[in-house]
Amino acid sequence: MSAVTTGSLHEAAPATIRRQLDRDDVLMRVGIAxxxxxxxxxxxxxxxxxxxxxxxNQDGQFVGLANFITYFSTPALFQSVWxxxxxxxxxxxxxxxxxxxxxxALTRTCMKWKGLFQALALIPILAPSLLPAISLIYLFxxxxxxxxxxxxxxxxxxxxIVIAQVFYCLPHALMILVAALSxxxxxxYEAADALGASKVxxxxxxxxxxxxxxxxxxxxxxxxxxxxxxxxxxxIGGRFNVLATDIYKQVIGQQNFEMGAVVGxxxxxxAILAFAADRIIQRRQVALLSARAVPLEPKPxxxxxxxxxxxxxxxxxxxxxxxxxxxxxxxxTRWPYNLTLTLKxxxxxxxxxxxxxxxxxxxxxxLWTAVIGTGIVFVGAWLLEKSxxxxxxxxxxxxxxxxxxxxxxxxxxxxxxxxxxxxxNPLGFLYATMAILVINSVTHFYTVSHLTATTALxxxxxxxxxxxxxxxxxxxxxxxxxxxxVCLPAVLDIxxxxxxxxxxxxSAVIFLYSTDTKLASVTxxxxxxxxxxxxxAAMAMTIVFTSAGVKIAHVLLTRRLERTTxxxxxx
Amino acid sequence: xxxxxxxNPDGAPYLRIERLTKQFGSFTALKDIGxxxxxxxFVCFLGPSGCGKTTxxxxxxxxxxxxxxxxxxxxxxxxxxPSSHRDFGIVFQSYALFPNLSVSANVGYGLVSRxxxxxxxxxxxxxxxxxxGLPDAGRKYPAQLSGGQQQRIALARALALSPxxxxxxxxxxxxxxxxxxxxxxxxxxxxxxxxxTTIMVTHDQEEALTMADRIVVMNHGVxxxxxxxxxxxxxxASAFVADFVGTTNFLNAxxxxxxxxxxxxxxxxxxxDVHFGPGNDVTLAIRxxxxxxxxxxPATPNTxxxxxxxxxxxxxxxxVGLAINGExxxxxxxxxxxxxxxxxxxxxxxxxxxxxxxxxPDRLRVFARPPQAP
Numbered sequence: 001m002s003a004v005t006t007g008s009l010h011e012a013a014p015a016t017i018r019r020q021l022d023r024d025d026v027l028m029r030v031g032i033a034x035x036x037x038x039x040x041x042x043x044x045x046x047x048x049x050x051x052x053x054x055x056x057n058q059d060g061q062f063v064g065l066a067n068f069i070t071y072f073s074t075p076a077l078f079q080s081v082w083x084x085x086x087x088x089x090x091x092x093x094x095x096x097x098x099x100x101x102x103x104x105a106l107t108r109t110c111m112k113w114k115g116l117f118q119a120l121a122l123i124p125i126l127a128p129s130l131l132p133a134i135s136l137i138y139l140f141x142x143x144x145x146x147x148x149x150x151x152x153x154x155x156x157x158x159x160x161i162v163i164a165q166v167f168y169c170l171p172h173a174l175m176i177l178v179a180a181l182s183x184x185x186x187x188x189y190e191a192a193d194a195l196g197a198s199k200v201x202x203x204x205x206x207x208x209x210x211x212x213x214x215x216x217x218x219x220x221x222x223x224x225x226x227x228x229x230x231x232x233x234x235x236i237g238g239r240f241n242v243l244a245t246d247i248y249k250q251v252i253g254q255q256n257f258e259m260g261a262v263v264g265x266x267x268x269x270x271a272i273l274a275f276a277a278d279r280i281i282q283r284r285q286v287a288l289l290s291a292r293a294v295p296l297e298p299k300p301x302x303x304x305x306x307x308x309x310x311x312x313x314x315x316x317x318x319x320x321x322x323x324x325x326x327x328x329x330x331x332x333t334r335w336p337y338n339l340t341l342t343l344k345x346x347x348x349x350x351x352x353x354x355x356x357x358x359x360x361x362x363x364x365x366x367l368w369t370a371v372i373g374t375g376i377v378f379v380g381a382w383l384l385e386k387s388x389x390x391x392x393x394x395x396x397x398x399x400x401x402x403x404x405x406x407x408x409x410x411x412x413x414x415x416x417x418x419x420x421x422x423x424x425n426p427l428g429f430l431y432a433t434m435a436i437l438v439i440n441s442v443t444h445f446y447t448v449s450h451l452t453a454t455t456a457l458x459x460x461x462x463x464x465x466x467x468x469x470x471x472x473x474x475x476x477x478x479x480x481x482x483x484x485x486v487c488l489p490a491v492l493d494i495x496x497x498x499x500x501x502x503x504x505x506x507s508a509v510i511f512l513y514s515t516d517t518k519l520a521s522v523t524x525x526x527x528x529x530x531x532x533x534x535x536x537a538a539m540a541m542t543i544v545f546t547s548a549g550v551k552i553a554h555v556l557l558t559r560r561l562e563r564t565t566x567x568x569x570x571x
Numbered sequence: 572x573x574x575x576x577x578x579n580p581d582g583a584p585y586l587r588i589e590r591l592t593k594q595f596g597s598f599t600a601l602k603d604i605g606x607x608x609x610x611x612x613f614v615c616f617l618g619p620s621g622c623g624k625t626t627x628x629x630x631x632x633x634x635x636x637x638x639x640x641x642x643x644x645x646x647x648x649x650x651x652x653p654s655s656h657r658d659f660g661i662v663f664q665s666y667a668l669f670p671n672l673s674v675s676a677n678v679g680y681g682l683v684s685r686x687x688x689x690x691x692x693x694x695x696x697x698x699x700x701x702x703x704g705l706p707d708a709g710r711k712y713p714a715q716l717s718g719g720q721q722q723r724i725a726l727a728r729a730l731a732l733s734p735x736x737x738x739x740x741x742x743x744x745x746x747x748x749x750x751x752x753x754x755x756x757x758x759x760x761x762x763x764x765x766x767x768t769t770i771m772v773t774h775d776q777e778e779a780l781t782m783a784d785r786i787v788v789m790n791h792g793v794x795x796x797x798x799x800x801x802x803x804x805x806x807x808a809s810a811f812v813a814d815f816v817g818t819t820n821f822l823n824a825x826x827x828x829x830x831x832x833x834x835x836x837x838x839x840x841x842x843x844d845v846h847f848g849p850g851n852d853v854t855l856a857i858r859x860x861x862x863x864x865x866x867x868x869p870a871t872p873n874t875x876x877x878x879x880x881x882x883x884x885x886x887x888x889x890x891v892g893l894a895i896n897g898e899x900x901x902x903x904x905x906x907x908x909x910x911x912x913x914x915x916x917x918x919x920x921x922x923x924x925x926x927x928x929x930x931x932p933d934r935l936r937v938f939a940r941p942p943q944a945p
Contacts, residue, residue, distance in 0.1 A: 019636040022653040463667035466634050469654035470661045471681030471732060485671045568671045568712035 019389065024475040028387040032397055035380045039400035041427070042443040046415035047407065053418045054261035067262045077246065077259075081266065084242040087158055087233075088226040088270075091165040095173050095222045096215065098166070102315055103177035105308035108184075108207075110300040112309060118178075120316035122171045123323055126547040128504040128521045131540040132164040133235035134533060135325040143336050156238030164232045167322055169225050170315075173218040180214020181207075184296040213282065220278040224271050228408030230507040231521075235528050243267045244507065247410050251417075251511065261418070264411040275406040323544070330538035345538040351527050352535075354518045359542055362503055362520035365437050369502035373442040373449060374495040378487070381453035382479060386465055405447035409508030412444055417511050432514035440512055441502040449494045456490030457483070489558060496554045500547040583646070585610040585768050586631070586736065591640030593626050593792075600626045601637065602792045611766045613759070615779035618789035619815065624772045625740060627789070631770065632738055633657050645735060660729030664741040666721045668713040668728070674700070675709040678727045685732075699727040702761065719750035726758070730765070737762075739771040743778060755782055776816045780804065788812050810938045813856040820862075820906050822855040823940065832937065835896035837875045841935040852940040859890065861934035862908030864918060867927050874929045879922050880904040882915075889915050899925055 021029075057063045071077050105111050106118055124132070139146045140155035153159070184207075192202045208215075230244040237245055243263055251260035329335065333342045349355030380401065384394050404412070420431045430436045460483065468478040484491065506521040513522050520543055527536040584607035593601040601623045608614050616624035629635040631642060633654035641650040649657055668677050675696050676683075682692045700706050703723040705716075713721050722742055729737060742758070743751045759782050762769050773779055779786045780800045788795045788803060788811075796808035807813035810821065824832040824839070826847045832839050834855060847853065867874055877893040881904060888911050892904030908928065910920060918926065 016639050017637055017641075017650050019633070020651050020653055020656070022655045024655065025653065461663075461665050461667045463663045463665060464669065466632070466654065466661060466663075467667050467728070468680075469634075470632065470657075470659055470729070470734075471684075472655050473681055473684045474655075477684060482669045482671060486669075568714060 024469075025388065025390075027476065028383055029390050029393065031379065031383045032387060032390060032393045035376075035383060036393065036397050036400065038376065039397065039403075039446075042439055043403050043407070043412075043446075044400060046412070046419035047403075049418035049422065050261050050264055050411065050415035053258060054265050056258060058256075058258060067258050071259065071262045071266070076241075077263075080241045080243050080246045080263075083158070083240060084227050084244070084267075085270075087161045087165065087242065088223050090158075091162050091169060091226045092219055092222045094162065094166050095169050096219055098315060099170055099173035099177050099218060100211075100215065101308075101311060102170075103174055103181050104207075105312050106178055107181040108296070108298050109305050109308045110298050111305045111312065117312045117316050120320055121174050123319055123544075124168050125171045126500060126504070126551060127323070127544045128506055128524060128540055129164070129168045129229050129231040130235050130506060130521070130524045130528070130536070131326050131544065132167040132322050133160065133232045134329065134524075134528065134537050134540060135322045136160050136164055136236055137533065138325050138329045138335065138537075145336065154238070156236060157240040160236035160238075161233055161240065161242070164236055165226045165229065167319060168229070168232065169222045170319070172225060173222050176218040176221060177211065177214050180211040180217075184210060186294040186296040189296060216281050217278055220274040224274045224408075227270050228267060228410065228507065230410050230510065231525070234525060244408075244410055247414060248510065251414060257418070260414055264414045267408055268406070268411050271408050271411075272406045326537045327541050329534055330541050332534060335534065345534040346542070348523065348535060348539060350535075351530070351532040352523050354515070354523060358518045358523040359520045359539070361434070361517055362543070363546065365434065365441060365509075365517075365519060366499045366502040368434070368438040369441040369445075370495040370499040372438060373445065373498040374491060376442065377446060377449040377494060378453045378484075378491055381450055381457055382483065385454060385457040386475065386479075386483075401450045402447055404443050404445075407444075409444050409505060410510070412440060413508050413511035416440055432512075432517070434517050436512055437509055437517055437519070440508055441505065442498070444505065444508040445498055445501050449497060452490055452494050452497070453487070456487045460486060488561065492554060492558060492561075496550060499550055503543055503547050503550075582610065584608055585612075585645060586770075587643040588627075588631070589641045589643075591627070591630060591637050591642065593623070593630060593635070594638040600792050601630070604640065604792075604794060606787060606794065606797065608768060608770065610768055613762050613769045613771070613782060613784045615783035615786045616770065616772045616789060617776060617779040617786050617816070618774065618795075620774060622789040623792040624774075624787075624789050626792075628738055628740055628770060628772050631736075632659055632661055658734055659736040659738050660732065660734035661738040662722070662725045662729050662740065662742045664744050666713070666718075666725045666745075668721055668725055670713055672712075673709065674705075674711050674713065674716070674724050677713065677724060678709075678731055680728060681732050695731065699731055702730070703727045704757070717750075718746050719754055722746065722754065723757075726761070730767070733767075735768065737767045737769040739769065741772055741774070744773070744775070751778075758782065780816070786816075788815065790815070807856070807936060810854055810856060813936060813938075817858060818907075819856045819858055822857075822906065824853050824855045824937075826851040826853055837896065839873045839930060839935065840932045841873075841937055842932065843937055847937070847939070854938045854940045856936040856938065857906075857930055857934055859907045859909040860888075861931060862893070862906065862910075863929040863931060864908070864910055864920070864926070865914055867929050871929050872932055873935075874927050876925055877906070877928045878925045879920055882920070882922055888912060889920075891920065893928060 054067055055062055055064060057066070102117075102121060106114050111117075136155055138144060140150055140160070141147070144155070155163075188206050188210075189202065192206050197205065228244060230248065233240070233242045233245045234248065243266060247260050247263045247267065250256045250263060330345050331341045331343070332338075333340045333344070344350070347355075348358070352358065354361075380397070384397055384401075387394065407415075416436065419425065420427055420436060422428070430439070464478060464482060465475055468475055504521060506525060509519055510522055510525065513519055520539055524536045524539045527533075527539065586606075586608040588604055588606040591601055591604040592599065604627060616627060618624045626635065630637040633649070633652055633656075636651070641648060643649065644658065669680065672680070678699050679692045679696045682695060687695075696709065697706070700709055703726055705720060705723055705727075708716060708720065708724065713724065716724065726742075739758070743754055746754065755778060771778075771782065780803075783800060785797060785799055786803045787797050790811050796803055796812045798806075798808075803812060803816055807816065807819075813819040814821070822834055824834045826843065826849050827833045827838060828849055830840055830843050832841060832843070832853060832855065839855070841855070863871075875895065876899060877895045878899045878901075879891055880894040880898075880902070881892040883890040883892075888909050891908050891910055893906045893908055894902050894904050895906060898905065914920065920926070
């Protein structure tokens, strides 16, 4: 192995030294190679299959840009691009100030009940995106009890989509902005104060610039979420076509896979652009907080605090209200004729052949996704973070790990059809199984989990591995004894994130389920299509209860963990 | 480059570094380093940040392998060995203690995977905890200890496998001044007791001067000087060393003839290398405490008049700014000197006074002055 050649030491330039590999190096390189294989088969090849499909006709012959030309010359199809951009931009413009004010209230005021308001605003994360759309139909639909408020307008269309999206996207923007606003250096505010700056001026010269990158990031996240979301537009979009529903119609309705692939590529573009722009901007962000920063402690200001309280009460109340509407709808016998309460909407077997089986399928999917996903993601991130040398392999794996973030669920699902259903693919046996749903879900949510794991690993002392090597302890042992226990909170976070998302997602799985593996979220779409809106609401609530239960268990478990196994964290 | 062997005790070196170069892309972090370290020595790598001292330590440990060049430890070529196959214990500035393991588990971390019986491990851990003066810390977690205590535990852990070589990477830099000076003495004592060959990286010249048997002064990826603390302080091999270790006056002078330079109008005798010719631009270096003000007689060499331009009181001594040459009537000081309080009192040294001072020839160092960029 040694490339050290004995030669004339004092004449020519000495030979380059290549480090010999020890067992850990070999194991880790094999691990990275396996990770690359995994990511290659679960994200790179499916995307390639999608891309090549968009250049083929129905017989599988290469037709160049013909499909794209058809797409852009058909106004009915092309209109969706503008529609999608319209609702995405409008939703972003509405969500950002709402989320910013809400985050500001949570981080920079002495408002009462911050914990409650934070919890209220995060509720939508636990629900499928279909839920707010169903609630809006009950409120403002053809038979909605607040329909008169619309003055003859209709909730079906852009308006309904935007309102539901605001509900659905608010917590995602909120989390980013809370993180951005909670990092502040009190000394900047004291300096501004001492220089006699007004409150408004301080806000625009200190607060806003400090949170600038958070705002930009939140904007991109909301834009991407809206443009790629399928559930809301499906339920409440009416005749207002967007890209996400077009894919569904092309593939499921018209069996036009090639045109579906074209729409998929078009849907991929804004998501990739937003992703790339966000990455570039984040790279320019320098650490605003030095180690010497003094954390900002908000001071009581009754007028501002109560104004913010009122604002949060309205927004949080609306969020909770929308959830309650769905809950109430799920308990009503027959809207609007018979308002007696009943549980019969929860007898899913009466509305859908799969009945409760779909729910259990979802739970099984979520469990497998959480277990397998957390394992692959954490070990993968550990390999990339802690291995030595092998830069090109790590680079490829890192790139592939970032890719899923830019791929909308619907596009990923479609890509999986093309890839796993292809005649030449020996992996075809996975098609229409639970396994493909698990693989798809793990892949769809890979990047965020990977970034969480990487962040946690980066917080460990980088010299742990050096110390292990000097003590001749294998890195694998150090991972089990030290790395995993120290990162346990992050590991739990990742598994909960995977569980909740696998439970609520529609877009990633709508193309991939079979009659045996139908999922709760898909059943909501089907029941809504068949007019069983109350049952759809009931199924949505069942999902909410499940993810809320898991989330609460997570909080309790984390607390318990901190008390028992994490005693070392205390001083 | 020649291998630095200023100090050559009997016997073969324990660690030998030959023509070591480390390249980070186009940046050369270490340039053709040669060095020998003898069994039982305590050696300090001293230099400003970015001089390559930590890179050299990490190359010795196999953590960041060198681009070229060879390292021999105990006669064995370890140049290409991975860290896990080398024989060393290491202590980092960050302590790098495993936070979720107790102190005992940290110290015994390497012993456990050796498959030693439990009792034996326990005995050894206790022995090590005694050695570093924390016999009762075993059941605590690292976060419950102070920085200095944590660093001692890291030291105990590094010594657990009785390594042939102990590497200390800025071990005291994260600690506050009092703990630092205390631990300095203890590490030194521990070294004397165990006799393990030790390399410590530091940017603190005081640490290096007080602890090391030999100091390796580094700058810009090359070794500027290797020598005992006294040699490095008294006879700095370059202007950089004179400046980095301690305080030094630098004065521009011109070679006048063999053994003589001209400093303005002042003619000074000094030890002058043969390769300096008359008219060469040189830099004179002299430490403030070497400027003599007492017992100056007609026979004292290198005596000239200086005006006391400013006095800074520093407790046990005064740092005095001296104006010389054409500045005797008034002007900025060209030279600083440290005079004891006794001397200041006895000679009635006060601002504005003109009095004779001397620069002893054996204290003057002469360095070539690189031509200034136009």
